[in-house]
Amino acid sequence: MSTTKKAHTTPPYELIYWPTIPGRGEFIRLVFEATGTPYTDIANETKDGISAVLALKDETATTSGDGNPPAFAPPALKIPGQGKDGKALVIYQTPSILAYLGNKLNFAGTDEAEKHYILSHTLTALDLNNETHDTHHPIASQLYYEDQKPEALRKATDFRESRLPKFFGFFERVLKGNEEGGGKFLVGGKLSYADTTLWHVLDGLKFAFPKELAAREKEFPALFGSFYGSVKEVSGLKEYLASDRRLQYSQGVFRYYPELDRQ
Amino acid sequence: MSTTKKAHTTPPYELIYWPTIPGRGEFIRLVFEATGTPYTDIANETKDGISAVLALKDETATTSGDGNPPAFAPPALKIPGQGKDGKALVIYQTPSILAYLGNKLNFAGTDEAEKHYILSHTLTALDLNNETHDTHHPIASQLYYEDQKPEALRKATDFRESRLPKFFGFFERVLKGNEEGGGKFLVGGKLSYADTTLWHVLDGLKFAFPKELAAREKEFPALFGSFYGSVKEVSGLKEYLASDRRLQYSQGVFRYYPELDRQ
Incomplete structure (x- = not known):
């Protein structure tokens, strides 16, 4: 973990999330990395860290500790001293978690309007993330992909043909409408957690649906040109993405099943 | 619309959402009603209000007007003078929208911790809302239910048997862990938008899956006893729920298909 000036002024943030996959925890990691904020990714970095994730999932607990309410599912963020x-x-x-960190780390725009635009666009990017998950698990999260494959083929076809262009077209318009951002930022003139969140979803989609994305990229030049290209070059993110802290896609939200991609 | 003292101190809020169904707009209406805040439900209350909803869905626009970014989908909230x-x-x-109104209308707890618990629980209740929608539309929102009925039967079975007890059990634990709330409030000692949001989802589920809910209620006495029963008696909500402003469930998120219910 890099040590910066912020090490002395921010609390010791702890991310509680499953190890080995990017998953939903990645949206939170990217905020820390892009802002140079020290954090502990407890299940990936500490020997018994997985026990914190399992404790969070205890379906008998009426608290997640220290008087906080239980959590429905990982990820969770623990901030010592702030409760x-x-x-x-x-x-x-x-x-x-992103809204909390956005405020604390100055990563959520410059005024109240921008703060709400950023949360709204982030929710939309996370809806796309969830719809991506449902392409391989349209019936039940607890079943294997192989047990819902006919449904997955049908769902993925609609996703590729109808949902992707709708989401991509929307974010293309957001980028074009935000003149101050020059195609690099969704809101205003600086990077925010909306940008890192959308960027990761696009990156995951490139992994999961390579043929579909290759065919679509030219339709959305702001999104896949200036935006996708610039976010990954941001100081902090660039180093992170080249490091072994950036976990590989495997069996999480973004999975590569050739039969679900464009044929 | 009732006129209260707040009429003179709050801006003229405009809800932009589809007419005739409760839908996702209902979560926002309930906040206004529970706090006695005047608002205009533009598509239900004004002659040409539907045009505001259609303008929001214009897939060529790079703004939703007045310099705001485009909106991905209704609902939207327009607040004159605050941009x-x-x-x-x-x-x-x-x-x-709920987070914004929660802050403005003192309907989001009493400190920063409660504010974030309230947003988190609200997101979980809205996840349950979305999963309910997917029971009748597991493949594609744009297709008719009849065109995805075998998949819907399979999805609804998993939803009833696995997902409902997981969500209900979670909220039961939240209520039990919040001693200050006495089973009436999810967070702290006063009503918040997390309570009104969860209440509406429970109410919708009672409409959509009457047999399943009747069988499950006794398993979760805090949720379906003290909580569900007390929220609907709250001053402002009680009058609203008895009024013709409370729209009937029909072909929105909460639909009654007997074949998807417990048999």
């Missing part, structure tokens, strides 16, 4: 009576604050749900 | 340069602010995405 009730000086205890740790524990929050869950990716958009809620 | 850039004194123009209207337009925000979209249900959780983003």
Whole structure:
């Protein structure tokens, strides 16, 4: 973990998420990396870190510790000293964690309007993330892909033909409408967690649907040209993406099944 | 619309959402009703209000007006005078609108920790709302239910048997862990938009899956006893729910298909 000036002024953030996959935890990691904020990715970095993830999933608990409510699912963020009576604050749900960190780390625009645009666009990017997951699990998360393959083929076809152009077209218009951003930022004139979140979804889609994305990229030049290309070159992100902390796509949200891609 | 003291101190909020169905707009209506805040439900209350919804869905627009970014989908909230340069602010995405109104209308807890718990639980309740929608549209939103009925039967079975008890069990634990709330509030000692949001999802599920819910209610006494029963008696909500402003469930998220219910 890089040490920066922020090491002395920010609390010791702990990300509680499954190890080995990017998953929804990645949206939170990218915020830390892009802002140069020290954090502990507890299940990937500590020997018994997985126990913190399993404790979060205890379906008998009425708290997640220190007086915080239980969490429905990982990821969660633990911030020592920021909760009730000086205890740790524990929050869950990716958009809620991103909104919290966006405020604390100056990564959520410059005024109240921008703050809400950023949250709204982030929610839309995460909806696309969820719809991507449902292409290989349209019936039930707890079943194997192989047990819902006919449905997955049907769902993925609609996703590629109708949903992808709708989402891509929307974000293309957002980029074009934000003159201050020059095609590099969704909102205003600086990077925010909306940008890192959308960027990761696009990157995951390139992995999961390579033929479909290759065919579509030219239709959305702002999104796949200036935006996708510039975010990955941002200081902090560039180094992270080249490091072994950036986990590989495998069996998480973004999976490569050739039969679900454009034929 | 009732006129209260707040009529003179709050901006003239405009909800932009489809007419005739509760839909996702209902989560926003409930906040206004529970806080006694005047608002205009533009497509239900004004002659040409539907044109505002259609304008929001214009897939060529790079703005939703007054310099705001485009909206991916309804609902949107328009707040005159609160945007850039004194123009209207337009925000979209249900959780983003709820977070905004929660802050403005003192309907989001009493401190920063509670504010984030409330947003997190709201996102979880809205995930349940989305999963409910997918029981009758597991393959594609744009297709008729009848064109995805075998998949819907399979999805609804998993939803009833696995997902409902998981969500209900979670919220039961949240209620039990929040001693200050006495089973009436998810967070702290007062009503918030997390409560109104979860309440509406439970109410919709009772309409869509009456047999399943009747069989499950006794398993979750806090959720279906103290919580469900008390929220609908809250001043403002009680009058609203008995009024003709409360739209009937029909062909929105919550639909009654007997074959998808417990047999």
